[in-house]
Amino acid sequence: MKALVVYESMFGNTEKLARAIADGLAETAEVTLAEVATNPPVTGYDLLIVGSPTHAFGLSRPTTRQEAERQGAKHADAGLREYLDHSPPLPGLAAAAFCSRMDKTMSGSAARKADKRLRRLGCRVVSTPAEFRVGGMTGPLLDGELDRARTWATSLLATSAKDRS
Numbered sequence: 001m002k003a004l005v006v007y008e009s010m011f012g013n014t015e016k017l018a019r020a021i022a023d024g025l026a027e028t029a030e031v032t033l034a035e036v037a038t039n040p041p042v043t044g045y046d047l048l049i050v051g052s053p054t055h056a057f058g059l060s061r062p063t064t065r066q067e068a069e070r071q072g073a074k075h076a077d078a079g080l081r082e083y084l085d086h087s088p089p090l091p092g093l094a095a096a097a098f099c100s101r102m103d104k105t106m107s108g109s110a111a112r113k114a115d116k117r118l119r120r121l122g123c124r125v126v127s128t129p130a131e132f133r134v135g136g137m138t139g140p141l142l143d144g145e146l147d148r149a150r151t152w153a154t155s156l157l158a159t160s161a162k163d164r165s
């Protein structure tokens, strides 16, 4: 099983989650971890995992990335929204989305938005969108969230293997 984990991260929280997810997947899969800015091709993978921060209740946009930059983040020309919008169709590819977001009700979820895009591309979504919590606008991740991300990744392997048999 070959898995690709593509992440967007401006303050590093989603990157940490992506690394934990890649660690979990690496128990049984051959994993490639790639920042979305490198525009990684999806060809040749059995499982695609995408993750990003929640910005303005959904996936980041140029305006929200500029706002993040004003708050001290590094510059980012594009995010997961643009990556998925420019993707060729991916019929039948096993896939799942995760995001980081604040620990508040009504905070929105980038993972739910990415999940919709994966479905539109024809992916076979193997998990409900996974949301991991941070303490504020720039983080940090709450205690236990990295462990939860690793566990989520191993559960994905079980689901996609079951679906394939």
Ligand SMILES: Cc1cc2nc3c(=O)[nH]c(=O)nc-3n(C[C@H](O)[C@H](O)[C@H](O)COP(=O)(O)O)c2cc1C
Pocket (backbone or CB within 6 Å): 008, 009, 010, 011, 012, 013, 014, 015, 052, 053, 054, 055, 056, 057, 058, 064, 065, 067, 068, 071, 100, 101, 102, 103, 107, 108, 134, 136, 137, 138, 139
């Ligand atoms: C411009 C901006 C908008 C945000 N909007 C939301 C939001 O609507 N809902 C939410 O839960 N968190 C929001 N956040 C918090 C981020 O989702 C959170 O800090 C995330 O973990 C950042 O991920 P990163 O470190 O990978 O960039 C926002 C943060 C920024 C900088």
